[in-house]
Amino acid sequence: MIEVLFFAQLQEEVGKKSVQVTADDLTVNDIIAKCAAEYDIKELLDEAMIAVNEEYSNRNTVLTAGDVVAFIPPVSGG
Amino acid sequence: MENYWLSEDPITINECIDKVIRPEAGAISTFIGVAREYTQGKRTLFLEYDAYVPMATKQLARIGEEIQEKWPDARVAIAHRLGRLDISEVAVAIAVSTPHRDASFKASRYAIERIKEIVPIWKKEHWEDGTKWLGDQKETVSYESKGPKEEDLR
Numbered sequence: 001m002i003e004v005l006f007f008a009q010l011q012e013e014v015g016k017k018s019v020q021v022t023a024d025d026l027t028v029n030d031i032i033a034k035c036a037a038e039y040d041i042k043e044l045l046d047e048a049m050i051a052v053n054e055e056y057s058n059r060n061t062v063l064t065a066g067d068v069v070a071f072i073p074p075v076s077g078g
Numbered sequence: 079m080e081n082y083w084l085s086e087d088p089i090t091i092n093e094c095i096d097k098v099i100r101p102e103a104g105a106i107s108t109f110i111g112v113a114r115e116y117t118q119g120k121r122t123l124f125l126e127y128d129a130y131v132p133m134a135t136k137q138l139a140r141i142g143e144e145i146q147e148k149w150p151d152a153r154v155a156i157a158h159r160l161g162r163l164d165i166s167e168v169a170v171a172i173a174v175s176t177p178h179r180d181a182s183f184k185a186s187r188y189a190i191e192r193i194k195e196i197v198p199i200w201k202k203e204h205w206e207d208g209t210k211w212l213g214d215q216k217e218t219v220s221y222e223s224k225g226p227k228e229e230d231l232r
Contacts, residue, residue, distance in 0.1 A: 007128060007129075008211040055133075075200060077129070
């Protein structure tokens, strides 16, 4: 099980804060493809940064069960 | 990480100053970012901040580490507000203490610029006629060339 987190505009478009994905040998890119197929968020995902287990990561990262993937839209703190 | 925190309650710069003041410091530079009412003529009623709290806290601490690599004698404290903010409320507070003033000015500037690059916090503008989650606030480079750089992926 992989947990996928959404924030800000992405969270509003998806309508929830997180979803669970069950599958083996997925990369972040596979998660992006699944989410883009299920929700109308492809452009938002394209501009998002990626975090795996609370650290910035890249889209080729291979995920293992228990990982937490977060899509980080362009940040606007401060 | 006690020098780096997110808060649903109002924050004050004095909380940050108290965490960095020490006998070795001859300078404390502070920065506060506050909720602005007018942006290019458009009136904001209030702001709302959300964050990926555990990661944002870690990224604030990481900024502190970066500052200590560049200015080894610096001590840093950063607090960021979450939730609803009325106009002029403090959104972010930064205090940096150093032995001499030059480093404290530079390091506090560095801190706020890095916050706008790597800390997963988002601002939602609430206007009279709608709302919007804002993106890149650096306004100097495109998002593609910003993001985390290779060295940020750690």
